[in-house]
Amino acid sequence: MQNLNRLTASSDFAEPQARMVYACVTGRIDTWFFLNGASPELDRAQRAASCLIEPERGDKVLVSHVEEGGAYILAVLSRAEPDKAELVLPGGVALQTEAGALTVRARKIDLQASEDATMQAPNVTLGGINGIVRFQRLEAAAQKMRAHFGAVHGMAQSVTSVVGRLVQRVGDSLRWIDDVDETRAGRVRVQVEDRFDINARHASMRATGQVKIDGEKIDLG
Template sequence: MNAMTGMSLMGEVTLAAEVVAREGAGLTLLAAGERLDARRAFSCLVDPEPGDRVLVARDHDAAFVLAVLERRGAAPMRVALPDGSAVTAGEGRLDLSAGTLVLQARQGEVMVEDLALRGAKATMRVGTATAIVEALETLAERVIGRFRRSYRFVEETEQLRARDIDQRASGHLHLKGDTATIQAGAVVKVDGHQIHLG
């Protein structure tokens, strides 16, 4: 390829180089029958794959891939960002839209001042979950919980109001308090093989 005019600061620019191999951050290119050792330019976000046609800038003994022009293979596009990268929209809006969205990281942190989540179905599998909230309000049509063991500690007052309450224990049922009051508008029934009062 002939050198492009008006690009004296960048040296020779080759328009139709092909990626032959990739090893770590190094790339081997084939341009006009010549093999070149190159690196991906800082502004080139797409990771080149072998077989890609790329735009190359040569400056003396260094060659840089500026952009991926075409991908002949079926490899998906991979956007590679250096450490400490940030995608920002300032005070504007940033939308991510996809048929399937996968987020994967060794460690993550989400900080949102006002958060709204909407979905038809949610499944969560975690080893340990800890939630610290100042106030929690839950509205649900139906709540079902299945536990091997359950512990709940309330420092002050706990209230349960329902039309009907059914509590059953296959083993031992123990109710204890400094003061206990049982009131019924119609009938109070105590049934057992033995009943001890006092």
């Protein structure tokens, strides 16, 4: 079995030593943050990938400085605005907090849970251009609902609804029923302002009590 020799760095090679300094962020241009309070030759630095909090003006930061190797902000030590922060992640994703509010900025967000996903809030708002909702079983309950639609297209194999009171106001109503349309009610009243037409191959009207027809002119046959 061959012996494995440990490779050591040559003694003539001097590795640059990094210095840690404290500084205050005074401004920013692109990816460079301007610093104050550090050594005179250190007036700017970039944010290290490990520093997730985006430095802001007035923040106290910890800077790693290597001569002729650049300077990087390793951490934000204190915030000029304690209630505000932005966590920047690779890929253009950011989480921003301000006064207890959280904002997530990303090109695409995918939430996956192996068991349950719950969202609770006094007010919930969803907005978008296109929306798709798919469920094998859906249960919804609301004390009051108000909806505005431009156009609605629905398809269902079976619909069952139980309503205490139903009030509808429609401009025009058209229905096509292929088989049976049956109404069961205690009382039915139909009020038509202009003309009421019934066309059928066969028509029957039955009453166990009184049948009354009243009009200025009645044509039969």
